Amino acid sequence: MDGKLIDRLRGARRIAALTGAGISTASGIPDYRGPEGVWTRTPGAANAFTRKTFMTDPAARREFWRTYAGHAAWRAEPNAAHRALAGLDGAGVAVRVLTQNVDGLHQRAGLAARKVLELHGTMHTTRCTRCPERLPTTEVLATGDPDPACPRCGGILKLDVVLFGQMLDGEVLGHARNIAAASGIFLAIGSSLQVEPAASLCTLAAGSGATLVIVNRDPTPYDDDADFVLRDDIEAVVPELCAAVAQAGSR
Numbered sequence: 001m002d003g004k005l006i007d008r009l010r011g012a013r014r015i016a017a018l019t020g021a022g023i024s025t026a027s028g029i030p031d032y033r034g035p036e037g038v039w040t041r042t043p044g045a046a047n048a049f050t051r052k053t054f055m056t057d058p059a060a061r062r063e064f065w066r067t068y069a070g071h072a073a074w075r076a077e078p079n080a081a082h083r084a085l086a087g088l089d090g091a092g093v094a095v096r097v098l099t100q101n102v103d104g105l106h107q108r109a110g111l112a113a114r115k116v117l118e119l120h121g122t123m124h125t126t127r128c129t130r131c132p133e134r135l136p137t138t139e140v141l142a143t144g145d146p147d148p149a150c151p152r153c154g155g156i157l158k159l160d161v162v163l164f165g166q167m168l169d170g171e172v173l174g175h176a177r178n179i180a181a182a183s184g185i186f187l188a189i190g191s192s193l194q195v196e197p198a199a200s201l202c203t204l205a206a207g208s209g210a211t212l213v214i215v216n217r218d219p220t221p222y223d224d225d226a227d228f229v230l231r232d233d234i235e236a237v238v239p240e241l242c243a244a245v246a247q248a249g250s251r
Helices: 003-010 043-049 051-056 058-069 080-090 137-142 170-182 198-207 234-249
Strands: 014-019 094-099 116-118 121-128 134-136 157-161 185-189 211-215 228-230
Touching (some): 014 198, 058 137, 080 234, 094 170, 121 137, 170 198, 198 211, 211 234
Parallel strands (some): 014 185, 185 211
Antiparallel strands (some): 121 134
């Protein structure tokens, strides 16, 4: 690993990590835009993930629920990259994860829920689009209903995930921007950085003086803004990055 990068990491006090689908592929969860990604293999599937279609097309909703009923995330375990980021917290380093993923693997790796901002929501809870009802998704799936309705009011149920055409939660995004601006090191891990506004956190962090490190297999639109770009295997390199930070934090 680049000696200059190690020096930057060892001097860091605040770490923020923006994580995308690429951090979870080693856990058996396919990404979206890679060579074997969900959208790459079945481009039409994205149609079921738009809010307008979901709300108006029962067939699209059934496809959506079929996708998540068999989703690999239900069986997945955190990998070395998830565990390494969680380990920073145990080493006394101020770490926050801003994730585009909905799989909950950062929390399962041991990072406190309050230190993980789920920018695109979570697949683990489901809510009614008409009333305040909120349910564990496992309970909804257990009914076997291909297009489940709210048990309280009969409204359309939707996973707590942000669909295409749906705005991010303003409070969560605002908190993420504050974290990015306050970070000393900003890691962008396993994200294509093609989805906004999450990707723009890289520019915010770099503009506020953070060292921007992009770890991704493929080029991203933000590579030119980064101080360091690593094409290494995520499950191998993220533990190395975290170990360099933790060594400084433990002094």
